[in-house]
Amino acid sequence: MSPSKLDSTDSFGHEEASVSCSKPENGCVDSLSIFHSEKAVEELLQQTPVAGMDEHLIEFSEALRTVAKALRRAAEGKASAQAEAAEWKWRYELERTRNIQMEQKGNNNCEMLRHWWIRSSLDNAMDMLRIMLPCLFFWEVGKEQNKRIAEARMAEQFSAEKNGDLDCERVKNSDNQSMLQNESNEHSETGCMKHGIWSHEVLRDRESDSNSNADRNKIMRKASFKLSWWCNGENGDQHKHDIVSFERGNITTAERSSKQISLKWESDPQTVLILTKPNSVSVRILCVQMVRWLRERKKLNVYVEPRVKVELLAESSNFSYVQTWKDDSEISHLHMKVDLVITLGGDGTVLWAASMFKGPVPPIVPFSLDSEHFKDCLDSVLRGPISITLRHRLLCRVVRDAAKNEYETEEPFLVLNEVTIDRGISSYLTNLECYCDNSFVTCVQGDGLILSTTSGSTAYSLAAGGSMVHPQVPGILFTPICPHSLSFRPLILPEHVTVRIMVPFNSRSPAWASFDGKDRKLLAAGDALLCSMAPWPVPTACQVDSTNDFLRSIHDGLHWNLRKTQSFDGPRDRDL
Ligand SMILES: NC(=O)c1ccc[n+]([C@@H]2O[C@H](COP(=O)([O-])OP(=O)(O)OC[C@H]3O[C@@H](n4cnc5c(N)ncnc54)[C@H](O)[C@@H]3O)[C@@H](O)[C@H]2O)c1
Ligand SMILES: Nc1ncnc2c1ncn2[C@@H]1O[C@H](COP(=O)(O)OP(=O)(O)OP(=O)(O)O)[C@@H](O)[C@H]1O
Structure with a gap:
């Protein structure tokens, strides 16, 4: 009533x-x-016997309403106090971590490397260091120079303003000067970081040093390539940095976000890894044809998974030249040997391929099964240049409640699609506290939350109501799964943030994290999942270009906005 x-x-x-x-x-x-x-x-x-009772009922129901209101206010107060307390706890932890970091200054990089890289072998870490150190050095030098240029420019502007005449020409000249200096910085980064993107080093196969086998004794060289940004449909050989101009208070940007990227081989690719979807007859047939062609016509080294090598040998003993690995630990060296990865299967096979590379990923050429023209296609890929999409991955780390700081994590996961935190087999609502950098975002109460890349925006996130985003837009999608709330809309966060999802201590049940639909991890009360953009994207070869491929995949794969075309006959505006 x-x-x-x-x-x-x-x-x-x-x-x-x-x-x-x-x-x-x-x-x-x-x-x-x-x-x-x-x-x-x-x-x-x-x-009117009922009317008298009604009065009491009215009074009683009003009293009840007052009590209910008071209870609701108390509950709301409690929830906001809990959220505030959680935020303070997080700030306190952050501060504590910073203090520990300050104390242990110098040890942290080693700590990180210990967790992430020195797992498999010292060799691997040395290779990484060899690549990272000069870049860090140039990065620091570049930063310092830019800072000095900016300071000089500010001082110049300040004195000009003080004299009452802002000399635009001079500011422009100093802009040009800084651009020139930036360019010369770039050119000085020989072999390491050209145009802001890594070019592959030519690497020696270390195994061949120790192995007496004649075949393996030869030095395997990785093909080197260069990445450049296409400019207005033309292949501009240089990537121009975004320029932000502050002249007279007007902010203008000459160029925005990433353009179509083109990969040009500087030396011929020599080694190809083929990954195939298991239990598919058509994939097996295509694999046999492709391996033969790559070896006999293109004279390439071919790697496959151990399972596939067994299948190939069952087909013919001639396939003994095909290489594989015995031990999973060898997979961590693959990126140093392989120039190109070919996947035979669907999206799941590309996810599988990406998951094999815990660091840098060689260019991936995805083949669906209807690829009759694989020879023409591979010919043009091997010749280059090819358009590629750099698909960003998320780096996910589980930090246990008992951990001393947030660097004390279990083995991190790299995901190409998404990390999902859900209720698993529990029938209770998940209760997840979400923070973006240091700011409290919200509490998810529902089936869970998806943190997705833009490549993954067309997968699970889409099914949960998230937007579809072009894979070259850098961002992290924050998509709830069945939130029990009328107002929880999905978000897209910028790519530079760290998202922290925590299972609160008062949660009724634990949560489960899964990575690209695999590897479930239990998150108990107090545990957290940290998620940020990984430094190693997955380069995938385009059929046409990033935009064309994206639009075709949502039209053909998802039947996006498919509707019967309206017939021509019928009422028109002029009839009104
Ligand atoms: N409700 C859902 O839509 C739902 C539920 C669970 C998992 N998934 C997705 O499945 C992915 C794992 O894929 P899988 O092949 O290993 O499992 P799978 O074999 O169960 O296939 C899932 C389906 O999702 C498609 N898919 C995967 N990534 C995609 C992408 N980026 N864009 C468009 N479609 C994509 C695949 O083509 C496949 O048809 C997870 O990363 C997750 O995104 C979706
Ligand atoms: N080389 C592999 N080894 C083990 N599992 C694999 C391999 N390649 C793919 N898978 C797994 O097989 C499953 C199906 O793969 P995929 O998505 O390619 O096939 P699909 O579902 O038939 O393709 P589509 O995307 O057209 O629906 C995925 O879960 C994927 O992780």
Whole structure:
């Protein structure tokens, strides 16, 4: 019953009049009035027994409503106090971590490397260091130079303003100067970081040094290539940095976000890794044809998974030249040997391929099964240049409640699609506290949350109501799964943030994290998942270019906005 209905019942006058006449104005109760009162009550009871009860019910329900309101306010207060407390706890932890970091300054990089890289072999870490150190050096030098240029420019502007004449030409000249200096910085980064993107080093196969086998004794060289940004449909050989101009307070940018990237081989690719979807006859047939062609016509080294090598040998003993690995630990060296990865299967096979590379990923050429023209296609890929999409991955780390700081994590996961934190087999709502950098975002109460890349935006996130995003838009999608709330819309966060998802201590059940739909990890109360953009994207070869491929995949793969075309006949505007 609505309050307005209760009010209208109240306004019925008859009963009120008969009750009020039983009370004389002076307050004395005589026998006549008692008689009248009794009579009135009798009449009241006989005539409208429910109306009297209604009054009490109304009073009672109003009292209940007041109590309910008070309870709700108390619950809301408690929830916001909990959120505030959680935020303070997080800040406190962050501060504590910073202090520990300050104390252990110098040890952290080693700590990180210990967790991430020196797992498989010292060799691997040395290779990484060899690549990283000069870049860090140039990065620091570049930063310092830019800072000095900016300071000089500010001082110049300040003195010009003070003199009352802002000399635009001079500012422009200093802009040009800084650009020139930036360019010369770039050119000085020989062999390491050209145009802001890594070019592959030519690497020696270390195994061949120790192996006496004649075949393996030869030096395997990785093909080197250069990446450049296409400019207005033309292949501009240089990537121009975005220029932000602050002249006269107007901010203008000459160029925005990433353009179509082109890969040009600087030396011929020599080694190809083929990964195939298991248990598919058509894939197996295509694999046999492709391996033969790559070896016999293109004279390439071919690697396959151990399972596939067994299948190939069952087909013919001629396939003994095909290489594989015995031990999974050898997979961590693959990126140093392989120039190109070919996947035979669907999206899941590309995810599988990406998951094999815990660091840098060689260019991937995905082949669906209807690829009759694989020879033409591979010919043009091997010749180059090819358009590629750099698909960003997320780096996910589980930090246990018992961990001393957030660098003390289990083995991190790299995901190409998404990390999902859900309720697993629990029938309770998941309760997840979400932070973006240091800011509290929200509490997810529902089936869970998806943190997706833009490549993954067309997968699980899409099914949960997230937007589809072009894979070259850098960002992290924050998509709830069945939130029990009317107002929880999905978000897209910028790519530079770290998202922290924590299972609160008062959660009724643990949560489960899964990575590209695999590797489930239990998150108990107090545990957290940290997620940020990984430094190693997955370069995938385009059939046409990033935009064309993206639009075709959502049209053909997902039937996006498929609707019967409206017929020509029928009413028109001019008839109105
Ligand atoms: N409700 C859902 O839509 C749902 C549920 C669970 C997992 N998934 C997705 O499945 C992925 C794992 O794929 P799998 O092949 O190993 O499992 P799978 O064999 O169960 O296939 C899942 C399907 O998702 C498609 N898919 C995967 N990545 C895609 C992408 N980026 N864009 C468009 N479609 C994509 C695949 O083509 C396949 O048809 C997970 O990363 C997750 O995104 C989706
Ligand atoms: N080389 C591999 N080894 C083990 N598992 C693999 C391999 N390649 C693919 N898979 C797994 O096989 C499953 C299916 O792969 P994929 O998505 O390629 O096939 P699909 O579902 O038939 O393709 P589509 O994307 O057209 O639906 C995925 O879960 C994937 O992880």
